[in-house]
Amino acid sequence: MKKRCALCLGVILVLLGQPAVWAETTSAQSVRIAIVNVATLLDNAPQSKAADAKLKVDFVPREKKLDAEQNAIQQLEDELASRNEAGSLPEEEKVQRQRELRDLQRKYTREMEDFREEVRTARDAAIDALQAGIIQAIGEVREQEKIDLVLRESNYIVASDRIDITNKVMQHLEQKFQAQTALVVPVPAAAPTPAK
Template sequence: MKNILLAAITLLLGFSSVNAYSDDEAVISIAVVNVTYLLKNAPEAELASQFLKDRFSPREKTLAEEQDKIKKLEEALDANKASWDAEEVLLRTRELRALTRERTRALEDFREELRFARDSALDDVQKGVFQAIEEVRVERKIDIIIQEYVAASQRVDLTPFVLDYLQEKLDSETEQDTDNNKKGE
């Protein structure tokens, strides 16, 4: 796959250099962008992460408390088995199993909801990053953006410009939200 990409770039560079002599419009501009870096460092990624943490940490704490309760019940059952009659041991064992099943179901539901919310947030961040790449590409009149590359000079690396664009966009949206909140008060 990389050989095909390199061949295509070589062909494009050869095409642009041949046509550069005959027509200024035929020069092809190429830039690179580190999408992985952008996805990790986009301001929207930090906001999404904080949102997920705020939304799911109370349930995570509740699940941890339930696990502690189950552990204490197990310890009490083990410690008191000898002194309790068989009916009491059976009753406590059933109670422990029921609590364990409930917690297991709740934990599975929690993980599924968290996974769905994380995937949705990541999808939103990806869409924003790719939209920002396209807008910076158009703004800077770049013909081709290469996402996967081994090395590139700072002269052709658009990553910092896209990151700045994302930050400016977020700042603008935050300022607009603040203004709308003030108008609503």
């Protein structure tokens, strides 16, 4: 009966101008599905920690400089206020110092906005690169493990630990990081031994 229905369907498709494609399946093919926790990888991958360290190296000195400028402005404000309350500040000097203080505050505000924008841009670029690297690593692990479908942690409700490949991807990322670091870090040459 099944063959007869399939034949009828094939004839109808041919009459409609559609190619008839069918195959008898004698054995079911298994589909391998896995899950991965991308948030864990983003937080704990060595590439993530290296990106954080690079951002700190790039921006912490400038942040400290801006903090020092803010402290200096605060000291000037306090000094101006105390001298003004004591009445030891002539009006002309008071106006001049207030103007200088406003100029310093405006300059500081501009520098701080520029700094925040640069940090945001650098952080976004680092996150984009990190996400691309993680997606590539997931794809490489998927190929190695012959997995048909990988779901992100937010795309399922419940899953078995047996199909979670987060640790495998983390190990893959660690291996790639170590290989990359080995290429970048020069090995110090051995010191020559003194002649006797």
